[in-house]
Amino acid sequence: MKIVCVGAGSMAESMIHGWINKRILKPEEISVTNKSDMERLENLRDEYGVNIVCEDKKDLKDANFVLLAMKPKDIAAALADIKDTLTDNTIIISVVAGVSINTIQKHVGNLPVARVMPNTSAQIGKSATGVAWSKYVTVEKQHDLRKLLSSIGGVTVVEEDQLHTVTAVAGSGPAYIYYFAEAMREAAIENGLSSADAKKLVRQTFDGAAEMMQQNDFTELRKKVTSPNGTTAAGLESLENNQFKKIINDCVTQAAKRSRELGKEFE
Template sequence: MKIVCVGAGSMAESMIHGWINKRIMKPEEISVMNRSDQDRLEFLHDEYGVNIVDEDKTELKDANFILLAMKPKDVAAALGGIKKKLTGNTVIVSVAAGVSIDTIQRHVGNFPVARAMPNTSAQVGKSATGVAWSKYVTKEQQHELRKLLSSIGSVTVVEEEQLHALTGVAGSGPAYLYYFAEAMREAGVANGLSAADSKKLVRQTFLGAAEMMQQEDFAELRRKVTSPNGTTAAGLDSLAENNFKDIVEQCVSAAAARSRELGKEFK
């Protein structure tokens, strides 16, 4: 199995880290390239032992998968730079938000193309990843791709149109939780905790709640911890009074809408 990562940003690094850490792939089976940042490529080589694609791009011809991991605006240029080196057995896997399978195929032809939306929790093997693929991706290629993505977390196969909503929930989701954690930490300090203690308490609270959510329904867990007229009820009442659920829905919808916009911008 050989993979070439076209683009070497945080998402590519998270996936590389996950694959190597889980021993799904060896460093020498992974190659990286980008448009101009040689220092970034050298860092990934030194940090993980992966290969840097040579000037002739010979690694592309032998690749089972090519991971497009750049900003959406850079996809067309990246495809233009590699399409002459592609073979029909290579699956192009794009993690560029909003860029459709049809758009990619207009640039490279009827290649097997898949779109995946992981998140940066891939680095610790806990990504929530969605994937959709074109009709040219064979059953065997689907199996191999799911195996790769499963090694960095859970995988949900969806219709391509559903990737916009999935991006809003899971692709961008970790950032919402980090933002909420920041707010809780700051609120703890405002109510008398030290910064260190508040951070420690928030971190463990998230960790414990995440583990509990693997076992029971979210709403049932909330009910169990909420005593009538108790402290938790007071906090939840404040969230409800301030339209917390509406805010979250607007947040996810905004991210999903931006995903759709990106798809229209880069055709």
């Protein structure tokens, strides 16, 4: 199996890390290229042992998968540069936020295209990934794609329009959680804990809660922790009084809105 990553940012690196770490792909089966940053490509080669796409783009002609992982503004130029080297057997995977399958196919024709929204937890095999595909992705190719994506986390197949919400929840979601963790750590320090103890306790709390959520209903878990008139109830009352759920709703809504805007900008 061979995959070429067109674009070499943090998302591409997270996926590369995950595939190699899970031994789904060997380093020599992965190639990378980008618009102009050779230093970045060399860093990835040195770190993971992957190939840098040569000038004749032979790697693209032999690829089973081509991963589009550039900024939305660069996708048209990137597709123009590689379209003549793609074959009908190549599955195009796009992690470019907002840019539709239809927009991609305007540039490459009737090739199998899938839009994918993973997150950076792919590097540890824990991504929450949404995927939608074009009608040219056969059942066999769907199987191959799901196998590749499931190696770096859970996969949820959705309608393409729903990917805007997937982007807002799963793609951007880790950043919200890290921000919440930062706030908890800072609050713990302000209330008397050392920085080291605060960080340790917050990490373990998130780790334990995440494990519990794998097998239990979120609401039931929250209710079991909350004794009437207890400390948890006092904390949750503060969150409710400060419209915590509305804040989260606005956060997800704004991220989804921005995903839709990006799509319109590059149609």
